[in-house]
Amino acid sequence: MLGAIYLSQEINPHNVMVNQETKVEQEGQHFFLRSKKDFDLYPTEIRIQLGGCEYFILLNGRIDDREHLFQKLSLDANKSVSDTYLIGMLYQKFDLEFVNFLDGDFAFSIWDKQKNRLILAKDPIGIKNLFYSVDSGSVIWSSAIRNILHIVPNQKVNSAYIKSFLLDHPIANESTAYENIYRLESGEFLVCENGHIKKDYYYQFKIPSITYRKEEDYFQHFNQLFERSVHNRLRTPDNRVSIPLSGGVDSSSIIAMAENINKKDNWKYNIATYSIVFDEKEADERKYIKSMLEKYNLKSTVVYGDEDWNFKIDFNVLKELDEPYPLFNRALASKTLSAAKRDNISVVLTGHGGDHILHADLNYLGELLKKGKIINYIKDLKQWKNKYPLHQILKQNTLDPIFRKTRLEYPSWLKKERFADMDLSTILTKRFEELKWDSKTITAYFNTIIRQTGHEWFDQYLSNPIGVERRYPFLDVKLMEFLAAVPPTLKIRPANNKYIIRESLKAYLPIEIYGRTTKGNHSFLITKGFKEEWNRITEYYDFKILTELGFVNGEEIKEYCERWYMGYRYDLYNASGIMRALALEIWLSDKQDII
Structure with missing residues (x-):
């Protein structure tokens, strides 16, 4: 998926359009859309005409709950309607409210020719990707960042994203690895109209009220x-x-x-x-x-x-x-x-x-006690004390979740001074033992x-x-x-x-x-990989770039890698963070001119 709208006549789209399928020129605007099979496994029609209106729609994904949507649109249940056409019909009938009726895994764009309006939207869970850039009077969007870089090259690496990436698993928030390229977030839609861009969430995760007796x-x-x-x-x-x-x-x-x-x-x-x-x-x-x-x-x-x-x-x-x-x-x-x-x-x-x-853990016991559900607490405590020591349950799973503040820690191999401007509370991942099983932490967890x-x-x-x-x-x-x-x-x-x-x-x-209580363990593939691919790993494991940028203590990371090379597995909980650092070092190795 690739699209662009140029709001300024100073930009000549003929210089950047490659393999274009659709082009519209009107009132000083230039617009093009392209559907690539690399990213859209089932590309469907782009130009849709409905009741005198003309829409250009790119869809990557799938629209579910079609029977309900057919009822909304008073369509014959046996009528053959593509997901793309269904989006167009919903938009025509319900205008911007149409996104509230959508279910499925999707990212799509709509160019409304009559209203000079661009709409980008993404599914509630963020299964499909959609990126955009606003640059020199233009809006460019795509399901892949590389397509945008072909049109607006030489984007600077986003240092804030790099810091966040080193601290924790990558987060599908607005920011990307490039300063002027953004990610549309899960449950979000963007409207570009009359030279203004507005973003909002049509969906945010919520916990419904569901209570059964049995x-x-x-x-x-x-x-x-x-x-x-x-x-x-x-x-x-x-x-x-x-x-x-x-x-x-x-x-x-x-x-x-x-x-x-x-x-x-x-x-x-x-x-x-x-x-x-x-x-x-x-x-x-x-x-x-x-x-x-x-x-x-x-x-x-x-x-x-x-x-x-x-x-x-x-x-x-x-x-x-x-x-x-x-x-x-x-x-x-x-x-x-x-x-x-x-x-x-x-x-x-x-x-x-x-x-x-x-997932669930025993920390729910603390929430039971906090809410005064003493009978339920005692009942469950009796069940669990046969599996775990009573003192552990009382301290770690009952009192700590009630009184302990969430621990937010830096990995020891990061240079803390370079991350002083980072708010660790914005990093979403918390260790499972930090869950308190109240509505706030459950929502944050999901x-x-x-x-x-x-x-x-x-x-x-x-x-x-x-x-x-x-x-x-x-x-x-x-x-x-x-x-x-x-x-x-x-x-x-x-x-x-x-x-x-x-x-x-x-x-x-x-x-x-x-009745299975075990789980397959594949951690041997990590230590085996360090052993088998050691010569290639050592080309980067001094972390020259990240050390020069002041982000990491390269010597400490090397010590971890050498232990894993020797076959030690007792501290593999650090492997995820260190492999992110290694991936980042490799990724940056040919991008030093845009860091």
Whole structure:
């Protein structure tokens, strides 16, 4: 997706338009749109004429809940209407209010020729990317930063973004790695009209009021929402999808639900499964994979992952990314995507996000006590004291969440003085043990999932170049709102976690997976990667650029890297931050003229 509107006659668009498909010139304005298959897997019409109005619409993504929208528009349920055309009809009828009716994973632009109005919008969870730049009387937007850089090159690196990136996982906020290129945020829309730009949120995450007396009612509600989410994401032009099967609860639940939907729909969908298996004992999940295949009489394409260690990637690829990103696990992460593409399947349903939205911990006990729910507190305390020491529960999970202030700490290898201007409270990620399970911290936690779990970058840099679209049944706005509202005790029990999905899908899951309490461990791929790719890592691990900029203590980072090279795994919790620093050092290595 690429579009531009030039509000000044001083700019000649003929100098910058490449492979243009549509161009409009009116009243001193120049406008062009381009749809690229690199970023839009299913490009649809651009020019739409409705009732004497003419709109130019670019859509990247999918509009869900179409039956409801057809009712809003009084359309025949059997009428064939593309998602792009549906957006145009909604806009014509409801003007700027139309975004409030949209559901799905999408980013789109509308150029209203009659009103000289540009609209950019992005889905509530931020699954699809949309960037823009305002420069010299022009607005340029695209689903990829590199397209904008072709039109407005030599943008300076954004030092504030770099600092934030070193402190924590990248955040899908407005700022990008470049000073004059911005990200449209999740649930946000932008309107450019009469020379003025206005931005607003049409959606912000909220916790609904949901209270049932019986657990079974929560299970039924979850089941309905999960089925709806999976069903929406099965829709493709050829009804073919793939689902990675790891043997974990999340991926198995998606496959189980998809198979049951398929049965209801008279086997409408062609569903393929792909599994990565390991000979390394701690990562071997074959017995769980086998249980799913036997229950649903499935066959899975098997690929082996023991040799796909971290850093098994051409580091030049990291230099060429639009923004810095630690894509060191590319070899493993691309396995099932590439296998699906070889089978001419372009849509993959992934379990990404399941661990996050189904998470709960014992800190909810502190909230029970704080709210004066003494009977519930004592009841739950009796359950948990058989699993954990009583003094630990009383201090760490009851009193600390009530009285302790959130700890906001710098990684030890960063030069603190260079980050003195950073407000650490704006960094969204908090350690799970910091959650207090009140409405404020639950909302903040789910906003972290929306903005900081990496799907925006992963899709740009891994799945899109392969030619595959990843879809996320667990990152569904209605499902997420529901799970933010349910009591934590429906997510965590002494016997196992993810209680609500296990019980809701109990009839669908093999007993081996329903009762599973372990999780595959792939950390050996990190230390193995340091060992196998050490010579290439040492080209950058002195962190010359970041040290000269005063951001890091290069010697301390080197000590961590050398320990991991020797096979130590006890401090791998620091690996995420240090791999971000390494990715940033590599990314900056050919950009020193714009730092």
